[in-house]
Amino acid sequence: MQHDEFIAQVRHRANLRTSGDAELATRATLETLAERLAxxxxxxxxxxxPKGIAQxxxxxxxxxxxxxxxxxxxxxxxxxxxxxxxxxxxHARAVIKVLAEAISPGEIQDIRTQLPPEFEQLFEVGSxxxxxxxx
Numbered sequence: 480m481q482h483d484e485f486i487a488q489v490r491h492r493a494n495l496r497t498s499g500d501a502e503l504a505t506r507a508t509l510e511t512l513a514e515r516l517a518x519x520x521x522x523x524x525x526x527x528x529p530k531g532i533a534q535x536x537x538x539x540x541x542x543x544x545x546x547x548x549x550x551x552x553x554x555x556x557x558x559x560x561x562x563x564x565x566x567x568x569x570h571a572r573a574v575i576k577v578l579a580e581a582i583s584p585g586e587i588q589d590i591r592t593q594l595p596p597e598f599e600q601l602f603e604v605g606s607x608x609x610x611x612x613x614x
Contacts, residue, residue, distance in 0.1 A: 493573035507559035509535035517544030
């Protein structure tokens with residue numbers, strides 16, 4: 480998947496007005512995910528993505544394995560993206576869904592394995608339906 484296709488998919492699935500908004504949502508989500516992952520997992524996923532998207536998984540704090548609940552994960556995305564929490568949840572779900580389609584099933588499974596059980600709903604629900612978030 481190419482950079483522009485990734486961003487276009489996020490834009491469409493999150494119902495964002497511009498590609499710039501989709502880029503920001505992608506960056507906020509993937510940087511937060513990269514902080515949550517430990518070891519080389521973020522780099523392994525980044526190796527399967529186009530350069531412009533991969534860099535979000537390779538930022539300064541990637542691989543630190545910061546312990547975050549799902550609520551804290553969404554709150555960080557909301558702050559990074561500069562949008563209200565419900566919008567950040569929707570955007571993050573869209574980004575994760577596109578990420579799951581852009582990298583190999585084995586790699587997405589490796590990511591899922593590192594996350595606590597409460598994150599499963601993020602991957603299973605994708606960008607459709609209601610999701611339980613504590614605000």
